Amino acid sequence: MADADGTIVELADLLRHPEDLDKISFLKSEFTRKKAAVDGQLKIGLKEQLEVTQAGMGSISDGQRTVNQIKEEMMKIDKLCAEAQNMIRDFPNINVVSQVHRNFTQVEAMKEHIESFDSRLKDLEQLLREDDQDMENQPNLLKIHHGLTQLRDIRDEAMDQIKKASDASLENHLQDYFTRLDDVVEWFDDHVGTACMNLIPLVQADNKGMVVRLALVIEEEEKSDKKVKALQDAQREHRDLASRFKSMTTGPKHLRGYKEKFLKAIEFYAQPQFENAEAKFLEDPDKLASIMKWFFNDLYVVKMGMVDLMPKKWKIFKTYTDIYHTMIHDWLIKHVDDPNLSPPHMLSIIDWSEKYYGKMAKLGWDRADLKPHVLDEREGELVGEYRQLIVKSVDEWMDRMFVADKKSFIDRKPDSLDNNEQGYFRTKTLGDMWRMLKEQTSVAGDSGRADVAEGVFEAMFRALRSRQNLWQKMVDDESIKYKSPTADQEGMQIFQDWLVAIANDQIACIDDNEDAGQLGYLTRFQRDLEPLVTPKYMSHAAAELDLLRDGFVDLGTHCITTFVSLIFKVDFRSTIADFFTAKWYNELAMKRIATTFDDYVSDYAKVLHHSLLDILIEELADELLVHYLSSVRNKGAKFRRSDPFNDKIADDVRAAFEFFQSVNTKPELASIVSVDFALIKKKWEVVRRMAGLLEADKLGVVAVYEDFKREYWDLQMGWVESVLRCRDDYERGMLSGVKAKAGDVYVERGPETIMSKVK
Numbered sequence: 159m160a161d162a163d164g165t166i167v168e169l170a171d172l173l174r175h176p177e178d179l180d181k182i183s184f185l186k187s188e189f190t191r192k193k194a195a196v197d198g199q200l201k202i203g204l205k206e207q208l209e210v211t212q213a214g215m216g217s218i219s220d221g222q223r224t225v226n227q228i229k230e231e232m233m234k235i236d237k238l239c240a241e242a243q244n245m246i247r248d249f250p251n252i253n254v255v256s257q258v259h260r261n262f263t264q265v266e267a268m269k270e271h272i273e274s275f276d277s278r279l280k281d282l283e284q285l286l287r288e289d290d291q292d293m294e295n296q297p298n299l300l301k302i303h304h305g306l307t308q309l310r311d312i313r314d315e316a317m318d319q320i321k322k323a324s325d326a327s328l329e330n331h332l333q334d335y336f337t338r339l340d341d342v343v344e345w346f347d348d349h350v351g352t353a354c355m356n357l358i359p360l361v362q363a364d365n366k367g368m369v370v371r372l373a374l375v376i377e378e379e380e381k382s383d384k385k386v387k388a389l390q391d392a393q394r395e396h397r398d399l400a401s402r403f404k405s406m407t408t409g410p411k412h413l414r415g416y417k418e419k420f421l422k423a424i425e426f427y428a429q430p431q432f433e434n435a436e437a438k439f440l441e442d443p444d445k446l447a448s449i450m451k452w453f454f455n456d457l458y459v460v461k462m463g464m465v466d467l468m469p470k471k472w473k474i475f476k477t478y479t480d481i482y483h484t485m486i487h488d489w490l491i492k493h494v495d496d497p498n499l500s501p502p503h504m505l506s507i508i509d510w511s512e513k514y515y516g517k518m519a520k521l522g523w524d525r526a527d528l529k530p531h532v533l534d535e536r537e538g539e540l541v542g543e544y545r546q547l548i549v550k551s552v553d554e555w556m557d558r559m560f561v562a563d564k565k566s567f568i569d570r571k572p573d574s575l576d577n578n579e580q581g582y583f584r585t586k587t588l589g590d591m592w593r594m595l596k597e598q599t600s601v602a603g604d605s606g607r608a609d610v611a612e613g614v615f616e617a618m619f620r621a622l623r624s625r626q627n628l629w630q631k632m633v634d635d636e637s638i639k640y641k642s643p644t645a646d647q648e649g650m651q652i653f654q655d656w657l658v659a660i661a662n663d664q665i666a667c668i669d670d671n672e673d674a675g676q677l678g679y680l681t682r683f684q685r686d687l688e689p690l691v692t693p694k695y696m697s698h699a700a701a702e703l704d705l706l707r708d709g710f711v712d713l714g715t716h717c718i719t720t721f722v723s724l725i726f727k728v729d730f731r732s733t734i735a736d737f738f739t740a741k742w743y744n745e746l747a748m749k750r751i752a753t754t755f756d757d758y759v760s761d762y763a764k765v766l767h768h769s770l771l772d773i774l775i776e777e778l779a780d781e782l783l784v785h786y787l788s789s790v791r792n793k794g795a796k797f798r799r800s801d802p803f804n805d806k807i808a809d810d811v812r813a814a815f816e817f818f819q820s821v822n823t824k825p826e827l828a829s830i831v832s833v834d835f836a837l838i839k840k841k842w843e844v845v846r847r848m849a850g851l852l853e854a855d856k857l858g859v860v861a862v863y864e865d866f867k868r869e870y871w872d873l874q875m876g877w878v879e880s881v882l883r884c885r886d887d888y889e890r891g892m893l894s895g896v897k898a899k900a901g902d903v904y905v906e907r908g909p910e911t912i913m914s915k916v917k
Contacts, residue, residue: 272335275312279338282306286345294360296349299371303378306346309339314412350375350416354423358456361463369467377469379416386413424481428456432489439493443506447513450486454517457482461521479521483528486514490533494540501547501601507533508540508605545610548598549617555594556621559587560628567632567656570649575659578666583659583765588666591625592679596686603690611690619702626709629660630716637720641727650728657717658766664714665767668707680707718770722777726785729754737789738884743801748810751782752817759821768830775831779818779838780912786810787848787916790880797852798886807849811842841912844870851881860895864903871905872914 282305285298313336353360353372360368431452438449460478468474490507493499511533515525533540563585566574576584595618602614640650669678677685684703691699726734733747755778763771789795797803819835821827847869850862859882867873875897882892 272312272316275309275335278305278309279342282309282342283345286342286349289349293349293352294356294363294365295368296353296371299349299353299368300374302346302349303375306339306343307378307382310343313339347419351419351423354420355427357423357464358427358459361459361467364463366467369464373468376416376420377472379414383413383415383417421477421481424478425485428482428485432485436489439503439506443500443503446506446510450510450514453482453486454521457521479518479523479528483518483532487530487532487534494533494536494543499547501544501551501598502604504540504544504547505601505605508537508544511537541605541607541610544605545602545613548602548610548614552595552598552614552617552621555598556591556625559591559594560625563587564632568636570652570656572652575655577765578662581764582662582767583655584662584666585656585659588663588679592667592683595683599683599686599690603686608690608692608695611687612692612695615687615691615699619699619706622706623709626706626713630713633657633660633717633720637724640724643731647728650724654721654724655765657721658762658770661714661717661721661770662765662767664710664717665769667710669767669769680710714770715773718773718777722774722781725754725758725778726781730785734785734789735792737786738792738795738797738803740794740796743803743806746813748813752813755817759827763827763830771827771831772833775818775821775833776838779814780841780915782814783842783844783912784915787844787877790848790877790884795884796886797884804849804853807845811845814842815839844912848881851878852885856887856889856892859892860899863896864899867900867903868905870911870913871907872911874913874917875900877913877916 282302285302285305289296289298289302317333317336350372353368357369357372435449435452439446457475457479461475464478465475490511494504494507514532515528518528519525566586574586576586578584598614598618599611602611605611636653639645640647640653665678667679668681670676670681680703684699687699688696730751733751736742736745736747758778759771759775762774766774815835815838818833818838821831821833822835824831847862847866851859851866854862863878866878878896879893882888882896885892
């Protein structure tokens with residue numbers, strides 16, 4: 159049903175328009191051709207499958223016939239055996255006599271073996287003592303092995319016979335008698351183990367005799383274990399048949415596992431070298447290639463010096479290669495799965511995997527011969543993990559630094575800020591943050607992969623934007639604590655210092671002075687980024703960098719704006735409240751404000767970046783203007799025709815202008831301040847227009863408002879109403895006329911003016 163639906167959808171896509179109906183004949187022939195091709199492939203596949211099935215059935219039939227033939231031959235042999243017994247006269251008596259003779263011979267041989275057992279064991283102990291003095295050669299190894307094999311067989315045969323006799327006391331006696339043999343066997347096993355553990359050094363020392371002797375011992379034991387295994391299988395599966403063949407019960411009775419111990423010794427020899435390599439790798443991941451030289455040297459020694467000394471059936475070079483390959487696979491996977499693995503270590507492993515296969519190719523091994531893949535074919539996944547490790551490191555660093563900044567910021571510690579070479583306040587972690595980003599950029603670049611670098615830069619962009627947002631939120635949250643009329647003002651100066659430091663940090667990120675060879679952190683970051691990414695990503699990165707640059711500007715400006723707002727909320731709370739009230743006429747409030755401004759500018763001129771100092775003064779001018787205009791809402795604000803309010807407003811404006819005009823001419827500020835006083839003066843023209851609303855006669859208010867509105871499109875009606883209500887001759891008709899004119903006047907919207915801030 160799903161296929162049919164898919165076909166209908168495909169036809170619908172092909173026949174969307176009426177003119178597509180002309181294609182039907184072409185489409186029909188095309189689909190017919192494709193169907194014929196598919197049918198042909200299906201027929202060929204069906205034929206091949208049928209041939210394979212028939213061949214398999216034929217093989218099964220042949221196998222069945224062979225099994226039946228073997229069964230018939232076995233039945234003939236059994237029949238001939240039975241008939242042969244009947245053909246010989248007195249066969250039962252002969253058989254009994256034969257068994258008695260055989261048993262007597264075995265008892266006599268066992269008696270001789272038991273009597274000579276102790277002396278033979280002493281001889282072997284002497285040979286072992288001699289080899290203890292020459293462990294590198296062990297000249298008696300084969301003789302000891304041959305003697306121990308015989309004694310082991312004697313012990314096994316004796317214990318087997320005594321078990322059949324069901325005499326526990328004799329069995330315990332024999333076990334005590336053979337106890338020394340176990341000690342000698344353990345002694346011999348230590349010699350063999352030592353030789354196995356030093357096999358590669360023996361080959362390197364050209365000690366071929368020792369290697370061959372060891373190989374002969376292991377090979378002989380391997381044959382013995384195969385016989386024991388075959389006997390055990392036969393006894394388990396054909397118990398009745400095995401009991402009829404006495405030869406099957408002679409010889410070794412237990413698996414000794416020398417071949418398995420030999421293979422295990424290969425691992426034991428390599429394990430300490432892996433542990434030593436691990437310590438060096440964790441210390442310096444860049445040297446992984448040189449650290450692992452021993453690995454390939456060992457395999458080279460096996461290939462060139464050991465192959466001819468070992469039985470061919472062992473395929474000793476492949477055996478060593480398989481064991482070593484499995485160990486290096488497990489060693490690498492253990493590290494790449496370690497959640498604490500650092501990015502440099504991960505990158506070193508990823509890069510080394512290809513070098514590994516190159517080295518193995520020189521030793522004669524194809525990639526397909528080495529199973530499993532040394533990194534489980536997880537390179538793509540590991541590259542992603544490598545990228546994620548860097549991202550995780552970036553996030554953790556950024557989080558730790560911001561936690562430290564937040565604690566210092568909230569605690570208001572006096573020594574929590576630094577001064578740079580120009581004397582500007584700076585936070586202590588900004589330089590560390592950009593150094594960390596540069597280091598992680600270098601780590602990402604070391605991968606040689608643009609996708610890794612691009613993923614890391616995305617995380618860095620995200621972290622930097624988040625840091626900007628967190629700083630702004632924290633500044634807002636902390637500033638609220640001081641804006642309440644009943645708030646404790648302790649620590650406010652340090653808070654203002656922090657605002658200056660944070661603002662300076664933002665300028666440091668974007669302050670480029672190429673003539674002086676000085677670049678901001680963001681530009682240096684961009685130059686580090688560009689060679690590591692693709693051109694396509696660079697267009698995206700440019701947009702991200704622009705957003706960050708704007709964010710730094712916005713955060714710096716926001717800090718200065720918050721700084722200024724605190725001055726008005728804390729320093730001028732009572733002063734602003736008296737504007738346009740009866741008390742206002744007799745006070746020099748604007749001069750006091752100007753003096754306070756002068757103190758702040760003088761105090762912070764040397765610790766605030768010069769570009770921000772201009773912004774600070776402009777913000778002071780704007781905020782003062784907004785508060786001045788908004789003071790018409792003060793409790794008790796009233797303009798009487800008989801009062802000289804026009805003169806008082808003019809005095810306030812002159813006092814403010816004196817300060818803003820003087821900052822450019824002060825000797826200590828002249829070189830660092832370039833305030834546009836003309837712009838400030840132009841903004842303050844709205845005071846004259848407010849005065850016009852106050853002094854105009856009742857009939858002229860509408861015209862004054864119309865001119866005001868045409869010049870300032872964002873003039874708020876609520877503020878105009880507050881101004882008019884402050885007049886002592888206010889009448890509702892005045893406000894009605896203004897509102898009516900507001901409905902008639904059309905003004906084109908433009909950039910926001912100062913009046914957008916006056917509500």
